[in-house]
Amino acid sequence: MKPFDAARRSLGEGPSAARRTRQRAHLLQRTVLAGGRASHRGWRLAPVALAAVAATAVLWALWRTPAPAAGMQLTGATTPELRFAEGSTLALADDTAARLDVVDDARVEVTLERGTLSAHVQKGTGRTWRYHAGPWVVRVVGTRLRITYSPEAASVDVGVTEGAVEVTGPGGLTRVLAGETLRRTAGPPALRAAPAAAEVPPEGTLAPHASEASAGEDAGAPEAVDASVAPGRDAAGGRPAAAEVPSQGTPAPHAAEASAGEHAGAPEVVDAGAAPGRDAAGGGPAPGAPPRHRVAAPAPRPPSWRALLSAGSRTEALTAAQRDGLFEHPEALSTADALWLADAARLEQQPALARALLAGVHEVAGEGAAEAAYLLGRLEADAKQLAHAREAFARSLAADARGAFAEQARGRLLEVLLELEDLPAARRAARDYLQHHPTGAWARLARGVPGGPPP
Amino acid sequence: MSAAPAHLQVVRPEEAARTQALLDGVARGDGDAISAFFTRYEAMVNRLVWRMLGADAAHDDVVNVAFEAMVRRVRDVRSPGALDAWVRAVTVNAARMELRRRRWRRLFTRQLEDDEVLAHPDLSVPDEAERERLRWLYRALDGLSADDRNMLVLRHLEGLELTEVAEALGCSLATLKRRLARAEARLAARLGAPR
DSSP: OHHHHHHHHHHOSOSOHHHHHHHHHHHHIIIIITTSOOOOOOOOOOHHHHHHHHHHHHHHHHOOOOOSOTTOEEETTTOSEEEOTTSOEEEEOTTOEEEEEEESSSEEEEEEEEEEEEEEEOTTSSOEEEEEETTEEEEESSEEEEEEEETTTTEEEEEEEESEEEEESTTOOEEEETTOEEEEESSOOEEEOOOTTSOOOOSOOSOOOHHHHHTTOOSSOOOOOOOOSOTTOOGGGTOOOOOOOOOTTOOOOOTTTOOTTSOOOOOOOOBTTHHHHBOTTSOSBOTTOOOOOBOOOOOOOOOOHHHHHHTTOHHHHHHHHHHTTTTTOGGGSOHHHHHHHHHHHHHTTOHHHHHHHHHTOOOOSSHHHHHHHHHHHHHHHHTTOHHHHHHHHHHHHHHOTTSTTHHHHHHHHHHHHHHTTOHHHHHHHHHHHHHHOTTSTTHHHHHTSTTSSOO | OOOOOGGGOOOOHHHHHHHHHHHHHHHHTOHHHHHHHHHHHHHHHHHHHHHHHTSOTTHHHHHHHHHHHHHHTGGGOOOGGGHHHHHHHHHHHHHHHHHHHHHHHHHHHTOSSOTTTTOOTTOOOOOHHHHHHHHHHHHHHHTSOHHHHHHHIIIIISOOOHHHHHHHHTOOHHHHHHHHHHHHHHHHHHHTSOO
């Protein structure tokens, strides 16, 4: 098209070489020197600042101290402690190996390959932290915790001294509160209300390797005591998946059906008449012995939706949850369960189901409520239900105005208000956003709201 | 053997290894790697933002935002062969966010024009008639929907192949073809000139 040909010639290729040099210096300053935590800060250079940025660019070449960055391999011997820009810390014991997988504004993800790490996660940073220990994932938002993972024993210990964490993986979802320690092997979970600073149970338990346990064998796992429900826990606290103890006479589920979260006990068929009347060879009934009664084994129980979801079978998990009638009364679900199922529904391209589950969350305060409302807002906004999205983001902020989702809820609320062309509300939202997050991802948008906060 | 579609970017093995090493370095936060990454893509990113925004006063901010996003999300790159397309998509997204901000600002202030377009100090168009033609083109583009506008700029100003445009905007080729034809007709009507 002719107008474009002329425009291409007139416009040229972009700014000057000097300006691109400044762009490079800015990028290095924001990424390498700032600890790998680039944000959406706007940037205008004055000559003095230009000199500072140029000097900084030279400094990085001379002095390169590793800062937390994605892909970093960590050992207790070489990196005993890592400090993040906002003050969160990660400390590794001597025999520990870990890896920083993701470091950005929204999240930090650490893989604990073996050993013990202790972490202090600052609240209100807007970051979600996840620690991967084998098949388990520990999700934290503002807390102090210690995690020990042994790949040989297929076990993980999670001790919390402050705040709360959620652990998912073999054994289902468990919420661990301050003062509690969770020990998981590939068998059923055991939660004891012991101080987090208590000695780590010795490694080398009898728990089988995770892959064997998931095949449904009970090869030495601890007895299935349902100690996973701590007294005084309410549903909102995220009741963990109870270990399922097969009663006498219940055969083990088929290996393919049992996930790592199920306790697959060996089948036992009670033969009430056998013992007293057996002949010496242990064979058939002795003459005159009472007739044998065989107890018919009940049909194998299908795996629970939690077990299926822990094993990553989302479609099957949703089918199981529907079979159990959970979707008829989503308000009866705990917040943790609603979040878990909604996530699965979203990933299975069922946004309407996800919305219904999140809308049913009855908690109105706390981190779980804030997360549910925020995610609902996102889904509503995607579906162009802007009024509902507005309500959901506002509810998220009401539930937790300083939590992990607060910045995003404020930013998304501002976007929705602008889409709805509600300028007075958008101005208020912009002021609120800048008050809490002056350098956040939506700061530029907030400053640009006409009649809003000054730039 | 026919050439691979442009958007698949055939990469020789040794080149792929070098690119992968570069990506690994960026992911680790290595300054040398980040600097090399910038060198490799600064021309493409600057040109794309320049043309999408129209030598906007906010050009440098948007370029910075795009590169910072790339460094943060470099692990999202599926393979060395997909890198160019990925860089383009991230850049287009950063420019789109700025265009959205501009549109809202203009909407609420009831401005008919945006005084940020063609306002970059490095834009050099001394001929006033030429500058007026540029302004006329961007004004016509801004009168279209955001999607139509971006489609036309990427296809006709930046000169991307249809497959590259579709990938950068995250739509299917069939959708792009259908919408591009419509967008061209709308722009032609606004410009009042034959295509």
